[in-house]
Amino acid sequence: MVRKFFVGGNWKMNGNKGLNKEIIQTLVTGPLDAGTEVVVSVPTIYLSEVRTALPKSVGVSAQNAYKTSKGAFTGEISPAMLKDIGIDWLIGEKVGHALEEGLKVIACIGEQLAEREAGKTTDVVFRQTQAIAAKVKDWSRVVLAYEPVWAIGTGKTASPAQAQEVHKQLREWIKTNVSADVADSLRIIYGGSVTGGNAKELAQEPDVDGFLVGGASLKPEFVQIVNAKV
Template structure:
């Protein structure tokens, strides 16, 4: 069975003080030992978070660059993450795809750089409301994955996060049926395009207005293997979401 996975994406939120508080609360909390937990603070606070967070909870960057080093002002490399004991990165978050104009090929190239350098990837995919309403959801998310498939063969270090853009930060969570339908389609795609093993073993997690109220029902769906949590990861509700299977 796939291990349940919950990620907390702090986005561009927090300060030295509030992140120490969040980390301290997580350190004290009773977390389901069966759930894998990863938190993604802003880059500036990665080291602080790693230093204060207890062992067993991993830390993720929110982004990483695809070149090893050099004149790339403002970017962070895969080696620098590894050097700082940061074992995961998010990639392809819709906020970066839309606001920072990252395309499928660039996101896939960064995914390859991370995997090749030993960093695990939470690979985000998802459709806009307009794409959903014109029945393009499955085309959009599989095209996002296809760009990765063209560059990598080992999927064991990837967690796929399905995050419909219209559900992010809106309070409008996807229905369990809507989420399960896309997760099942992503798994079917992995089976057809990658391997039986990748389909069986890859965690596919849901993100978009996940809360302590809606997490239990979503977590019962056969193809939902966890969550990527934004706003609620900054609050005590995050612990309830981590423990949604208890």
């Protein structure tokens, strides 16, 4: 099965009306590879604005949501509210409820530096994946993001070989513990200091199906990352 390349841009706690317009213009101008699924994850306060401004070919994701549909939870937002303003994706831990509410989920896993140095990478990511798998009935609406904690916002990136090794092991785990069909179709993407400079090399690895991009998603080089497979 050919898995469609997936690039998510996680703005985290960044953005303002001026910067948002610049990023949106960059995405609209592109050109973006039509063979890549592109989703940007935006701070809650800007979700509606960004969804309205971007073409439907670019998905918009929330970064988090509460684990119930409504109630007396001051400051929280629910998956039902996200759907109401046209948001289709969620990055976060509330996998089961988000899927039940009809959202698609980018589920993030990854080890800390001490865990990698202790040779516990697979122990950690398998345990995290098991917790996610226990709440998933429809894997077609899930993207699994391997984000080694030691590479997030540090400038350190897993080498293509390191990323491929973990992605391959994760796919084998899915094959053994879920099904061969899910293992074949599930997109496993890499996150951790991805840039326009390293994206093409990482994208050549057979089990790297895309990226979850942090800081570089706020810059014009994000287009290069989206087009890494071209």
